[in-house]
Amino acid sequence: MIIGILKETADNRVAIVPKTLKKFNEKDIEFQIEKGAGVLASYPDKKYEKYAKVSDRLSVLKQADILVTINPIPEQELKLIKKGAMLVAIFSPFNNAALIEQMKELELQAASLDMIPRTTIAQTMDILSSMASIAGYRAVLLAAMESPGFFPMMITAAGSIKPCKVLVLGAGVAGLQAIATARRLGAIVEAFDVRAAAKEEVESLGAKFVEVPGAIDKRDAGGYAVEQTPEFIERQQQEVQKRAASSDVVITTAQILGKKAPILLTKETVDKMKPGTIVVDLAASSGGNCELSEMDKTVIRKGVKIIGNSNLASDMPKDASFFYSNNVANYLKLIIKEGNLHLDLNNEIIDNTILTKS
Known part of the structure; x- marks a missing residue:
């Protein structure tokens, strides 16, 4: 499984920081990150090289099985992503019905982190x-x-x-x-x-x-x-x-x-x-x-x-990225089992966050 991390198009933060990548020891997971994705948040490419492959944006978009961002990927890039891939981001689904529909049409899966229930059991994922x-x-x-x-x-x-x-x-x-x-x-x-x-x-x-x-x-x-x-x-x-x-x-x-x-x-x-x-x-x-x-x-x-x-x-991208990264890592560990995507809709957290499913 390839997990891709993209550079935000209108944000100083990055979705996953190098320190968080240490937590993933699964041999079946490979991380790819877009070149320069963490620079504005004070995380240069060299910090990622030990844990992830630094690549160009197009390669990450086309190869990733799971794409992790903070804000939604620009709509024109959705067609570049392979069918069945999972997008993990803050989609604000109540305000972005057209985007959700477009992802369904393209047979993309989507998980919206802003829909994580604010309960005790979900605290470690509460972005x-x-x-x-x-x-x-x-x-x-x-x-x-x-x-x-x-x-x-x-x-x-x-x-x-x-x-x-x-x-x-x-x-x-x-x-x-x-x-x-x-x-x-x-x-x-x-x-x-x-x-x-x-x-x-x-x-x-x-x-x-x-x-x-x-x-x-x-x-x-x-x-x-x-x-x-x-x-x-x-x-x-x-x-x-x-x-x-x-x-x-x-x-x-x-x-x-x-x-x-x-x-x-x-x-x-x-x-x-x-x-x-x-x-x-x-x-x-x-x-x-x-x-x-x-x-x-x-x-x-x-x-x-x-x-x-x-x-x-x-405006505080270094620490904001660190917090977001830890939250998203805990969510990824919930939906990934033995190197495969595992969406148990009986789990309240997963059921709340999944917007589209292939």
Whole structure:
């Protein structure tokens, strides 16, 4: 069996790092990696040479039985892959129905790592949590760089500066990492989440939990938010507007699995925020938590800077690649038995992730 690792076309990360390849001792598995695939993530070709064959992209595409990437392979290259090959990546199937259909027509198998259930047994494969942790950390650093003021309290001979006020909307993995990072930088932090279970975690990190009564809370939602009633949404927006108006930084992370992200910051809320406020919207790729967010763009409205970026993990490619690599290696070990692809659909993890099967 040949497992191919391709260079990402629009990302600084690489799907598998050299250290992870040491974990595969099966004599029936050969790794091939595209030349330069890990360079942007600080993993040069020479680091791979002991464990994999470094080759050109076309050779990897044509020979691999399993192709591992982070983002989907460009559609025009799918025809180059041999029938029956398995593609392993983050396919975001709810938003890419046409791509999934094309892979079916070409008789390609596909496994979407973003569909791994967020359960205890699947923790070692949970790429969403791994990448969200990095994104939450990076979001605060980005906000600190863009902010016109300090994060910590500063007392100097020239005067005193109050600490930055940070509001985090959504206290999942990304939100909790954002809270922890903002607190380490000396900010005063408030956080909101519809899940009651998040309160203890938020407070354990030294932040204040903002409660809005009446939220629908499903414990089996896998860390995602769930759709709320119109009455709750109205109360929520009123509370968020009040908190956002006095904040210096707002980090938004709330997403609903398979649906558009909930709007937490309306235009009206942004208009009430102070000039110089920084908003980092980590849900921009699924529509954004801020009504004004645009994916991969920075929007400025009345002095408020809104940064739409759902791919901050790519800005820390070395460690993000390391995390992703370990997650994907654990998944590969689940679906490969004795050098052959073994898809046991009775296994919840495999059943959730397989999109197409030849």
